[in-house]
Amino acid sequence: xxxxxxxxxxxxxxxxxxxxxxxxxxxxxxxxxxxxxxxxxxxxxxxxxxxxxxxxxxxxxxxxxxxxxxxxxxxxxxxxxxxxxxxxxxxxxxxxxxxxxxxxxxxxxxxxxxxxxxxxxxxxxxxxxxxxxxxxxxxxxxxxxxxxxxxxxxxxxxxxxxxxxxxxxxxxxxxxxxxxxxxxxxxxxxxxxxxxxxxxxxxxxxxxxxxxxxxxxxxxxxxxxxxxxxxxxxxxxxxxxxxxxxxxxxxxxxxxxxxxxxxxxxxxxxxxxxxxxxxxxxxxxxxxxxxxxxxxxxxxxxxxxxxxxxxxxxxxxxxxxxxxxxxxxxxxxxxxxxxxxxxxxxxxxxxxxxxxxxxxxxxxxxxxxxxxxxxxxxxxxxxxxxxxxxxxxxxxxxxxxxxxxxxxxxxxxxxxxxxxxxxxxxxxxxxxxxxxxxxxxxxxxxxxxxxxxxxxxxxxxxxxxxxxxxxxxxxxxxxxxxxxxxxx
Numbered sequence: 001x002x003x004x005x006x007x008x009x010x011x012x013x014x015x016x017x018x019x020x021x022x023x024x025x026x027x028x029x030x031x032x033x034x035x036x037x038x039x040x041x042x043x044x045x046x047x048x049x050x051x052x053x054x055x056x057x058x059x060x061x062x063x064x065x066x067x068x069x070x071x072x073x074x075x076x077x078x079x080x081x082x083x084x085x086x087x088x089x090x091x092x093x094x095x096x097x098x099x100x101x102x103x104x105x106x107x108x109x110x111x112x113x114x115x116x117x118x119x120x121x122x123x124x125x126x127x128x129x130x131x132x133x134x135x136x137x138x139x140x141x142x143x144x145x146x147x148x149x150x151x152x153x154x155x156x157x158x159x160x161x162x163x164x165x166x167x168x169x170x171x172x173x174x175x176x177x178x179x180x181x182x183x184x185x186x187x188x189x190x191x192x193x194x195x196x197x198x199x200x201x202x203x204x205x206x207x208x209x210x211x212x213x214x215x216x217x218x219x220x221x222x223x224x225x226x227x228x229x230x231x232x233x234x235x236x237x238x239x240x241x242x243x244x245x246x247x248x249x250x251x252x253x254x255x256x257x258x259x260x261x262x263x264x265x266x267x268x269x270x271x272x273x274x275x276x277x278x279x280x281x282x283x284x285x286x287x288x289x290x291x292x293x294x295x296x297x298x299x300x301x302x303x304x305x306x307x308x309x310x311x312x313x314x315x316x317x318x319x320x321x322x323x324x325x326x327x328x329x330x331x332x333x334x335x336x337x338x339x340x341x342x343x344x345x346x347x348x349x350x351x352x353x354x355x356x357x358x359x360x361x362x363x364x365x366x367x368x369x370x371x372x373x374x375x376x377x378x379x380x381x382x383x384x385x386x387x388x389x390x391x392x393x394x395x396x397x398x399x400x401x402x403x404x405x406x407x408x409x410x411x412x413x414x415x416x417x418x419x420x421x422x423x424x425x426x427x428x429x430x431x432x433x434x435x436x437x438x439x440x441x442x443x444x445x446x447x448x449x450x451x452x453x454x455x456x457x458x459x460x461x462x463x464x465x466x467x468x469x470x471x472x473x474x475x476x477x478x479x480x481x482x483x484x485x486x487x488x
Contacts, residue, residue, distance in 0.1 A: 008136035012145035033471035047093035070182035122148035126157040144174030147208030165212035174204030218385035219406035223248030252467030266371040285372030292353030295329040299445040302373030307336030312379030318431035394462040399423040420457035
């Protein structure tokens with residue numbers, strides 16, 4: 001790259017200000033890594049209720065800026081705070097739409113006006129860039145919430161700005177309700193099947209795919225998968241049509257935050273060559289979760305997951321008896337669908353001392369499971385990238401996972417034909433295939449020399465999944481995009 005670029009990340013989430021899942025971590029990690037390459041990076045996101053209550057100072061830049069929303073306009077304020085030292089967060093405030101208890105939902109479910117909320121956010125971006133005197137060279141727009149940004153750039157907003165659209169989860173298409181179509185502010189021909197229309201309604205995700213200058217999804221394998229009916233959520237043909245601008249770039253891990261050598265939230269630190277601390281972490285996890293002392297010598301598996309169908313919980317429940325009969329002990333941390341939570345509660349009583357379930361999410365316990373377990377279970381139906389398997393590899397906890405998306409790209413299972421493997425993969429989405437992979441892990445655990453060789457390979461190999469490597473791949477996409485005619 002000949003000179004530093006001005007890059008604006010546009011997202012519904014950005015940790016630590018606003019985070020529901022992996023999107024917030026990914027936007028934070030990529031922003032930090034791109035800034036580390038010398039680029040001027042700022043992040044745009046809405047002002048949610050939790051941000052207004054946050055202790056960090058918010059500096060107002062402009063007030064009551066009108067944003068055209070069809071036949072009327074909505075006023076927004078622009079505020080500024082710091083996301084990370086050296087990275088500013090540029091905030092769009094409109095309290096009637098964003099000052100709520102949650103980001104997308106509250107205790108009663110998803111907000112019915114989510115598409116309208118993110119139409120307003122997306123349409124405010126040109127005015128935000130001007131208010132902050134930051135006309136970006138590149139906007140990196142993330143998921144359906146920001147797909148309209150790419151369409152607006154096509155209409156001439158910020159004429160010097162190119163766009164990258166990143167698909168984190170193609171299953172969420174951002175369907176616009178009829179009463180909000182006028183607010184899009186796009187010509188009628190945009191609302192056709194070869195551009196934004198998706199089964200009779202405009203799709204904000206499809207807008208991003210159609211109008212971006214470069215398209216990215218979050219792993220190389222998933223870039224191939226979303227071009228197939230199995231994984232394309234009805235958009236596989238449309239993605240294939242735009243495949244010439246599609247890249248698959250793995251999300252990364254910030255190893256300054258995830259490293260067993262200096263993690264203050266685990267019972268003891270450890271690193272390759274000095275692994276005594278991992279046994280201490282296992283002992284502490286067994287004690288904390290109420291497992292039987294026999295778990296200390298047995299293979300101990302962990303899961304830190306949302307309890308939803310995508311995560312393969314059905315496969316675990318279907319074969320739980322044979323899995324427990326193998327001698328495996330298991331700790332599950334997660335929340336989600338009530339029938340999964342209830343099933344796990346029932347199994348704790350049935351397999352007392354062998355299975356522990358903690359409902360919810362707790363950062364400290366999550367790290368203690370990843371550090372203290374021997375095996376990490378991720379039997380996902382699909383996984384665009386996944387982060388916890390990369391954390392597990394770094395912490396020497398070998399994954400059992402389905403060969404899909406980012407799991408296939410980060411876990412090596414060659415049956416020993418290409419050096420030490422780092423985990424155990426299965427292909428067909430079935431309880432039988434999953435249980436077979438668990439059996440292989442348990443059998444290998446019983447051969448300490450082989451097991452320790454795999455742990456060393458996992459821990460030392462995990463460093464290749466850094467955000468710096470991912471940022472360099474994005475930089476290459478930007479170089480290629482700006483080299484195209486009319487993009488420089």
